[in-house]
Amino acid sequence: MEMRVDFHTHIIPENFTELTKHLTGEKWPTLERTCACGANIMVAGKVFREVTDQVWSPEKRINDMEREMVDIQVLSPIPVTFSYWAPAAEAEMLARIQNDFIAEVCAEYPSKFIGLGTVPMQDVEVAIREMDRCIHELGLKGIEIGTNVNGKNLDDPSFIAFFEMAEKWNVPLFIHPWETLGKERMPRHNLMYTVGMPSETALAGASLILGGVMDKFPNLKICFAHGGGSLPYLLPRLDQGWKVWPHLRLLDKPPSFYAKKFYFDSLVNDPINLNYLIQNFGHEKIIMGSDYPFLLREVHPGKVIDETLGLTEEQTDAMFGKNALRFLNIPVKDGVKL
Numbered sequence: 001m002e003m004r005v006d007f008h009t010h011i012i013p014e015n016f017t018e019l020t021k022h023l024t025g026e027k028w029p030t031l032e033r034t035c036a037c038g039a040n041i042m043v044a045g046k047v048f049r050e051v052t053d054q055v056w057s058p059e060k061r062i063n064d065m066e067r068e069m070v071d072i073q074v075l076s077p078i079p080v081t082f083s084y085w086a087p088a089a090e091a092e093m094l095a096r097i098q099n100d101f102i103a104e105v106c107a108e109y110p111s112k113f114i115g116l117g118t119v120p121m122q123d124v125e126v127a128i129r130e131m132d133r134c135i136h137e138l139g140l141k142g143i144e145i146g147t148n149v150n151g152k153n154l155d156d157p158s159f160i161a162f163f164e165m166a167e168k169w170n171v172p173l174f175i176h177p178w179e180t181l182g183k184e185r186m187p188r189h190n191l192m193y194t195v196g197m198p199s200e201t202a203l204a205g206a207s208l209i210l211g212g213v214m215d216k217f218p219n220l221k222i223c224f225a226h227g228g229g230s231l232p233y234l235l236p237r238l239d240q241g242w243k244v245w246p247h248l249r250l251l252d253k254p255p256s257f258y259a260k261k262f263y264f265d266s267l268v269n270d271p272i273n274l275n276y277l278i279q280n281f282g283h284e285k286i287i288m289g290s291d292y293p294f295l296l297r298e299v300h301p302g303k304v305i306d307e308t309l310g311l312t313e314e315q316t317d318a319m320f321g322k323n324a325l326r327f328l329n330i331p332v333k334d335g336v337k338l
Helices: 058-067 088-108 124-138 157-168 191-210 231-244 255-259 271-281 313-327
Strands: 005-010 030-035 038-043 046-052 072-076 113-118 142-146 173-176 222-224 263-265
Touching: 005 313, 072 088, 088 113, 088 124, 113 124, 124 142, 124 157, 173 191, 191 222, 191 231, 191 255, 231 255, 231 271
Parallel strands: 005 072, 072 113, 113 142, 142 173, 173 222, 222 263
Antiparallel strands: 030 038, 038 046
């Protein structure tokens, strides 16, 4: 049976509020317990998200993993904690708290968890310093970043040094939507999650391509959450724009060429969408991810892969686990048995 690695899961320390009590100001997220097995993530005095003990308890996770046939979870912070709006020194403190916690969980359960860190992208020098610590001291396997930084797209010149070091150190980047475009138009129906996030992800991907970041750093390893949002389906339109507006071109090749460098998690909710990704990018670029433990997650992890007809054993084995490990630079000799 293939190994299943859930690449897209989120975690927060149970004592998050205690650990961050020195940070002042109402915009900092807090975790307020509501019962023995539940809590609210609060921002500015309002409930941002209701969560259960799944979001902080490694033991609860392991029980769920065994029930849902997941061998390994890749742990990453919850995007609301990125806090790019804050002073860099304080955001660095919050990043270090979370990165230390994730590293500790991975050290305690090395066969069950792999960790990704977070860095304060509002100050690239500080972000590089914390990325260095995450990878070379804590042993985390990659960095999760948001789709924009205080409204700056990821091709902003201020981020070039960060991507340069990520490529130099071969650090995988997991790009997750946050602070979505148009959120002021999406207060109802939870549209921020269902429409805003996919659109925000597409903007981030298009910016990295058209802004020349992927051309400048061809070995940069990037995986997008939620199957890349709407980016994969907009590529023909992006190519057409590149074709008809030559005066705007920064690239010698069309956007779809550079998009083939990206990885995507498999959280696309429908086999038709998964087949589209496979046909356009290859099964080698698709990584199983469920968004555990939130309501929009896939239950069971890998369900869309299981339900996609006509896949070979080689393809499913790759998407269920091998692609994630390869993306994270984890060889089999590290104790991971495939």
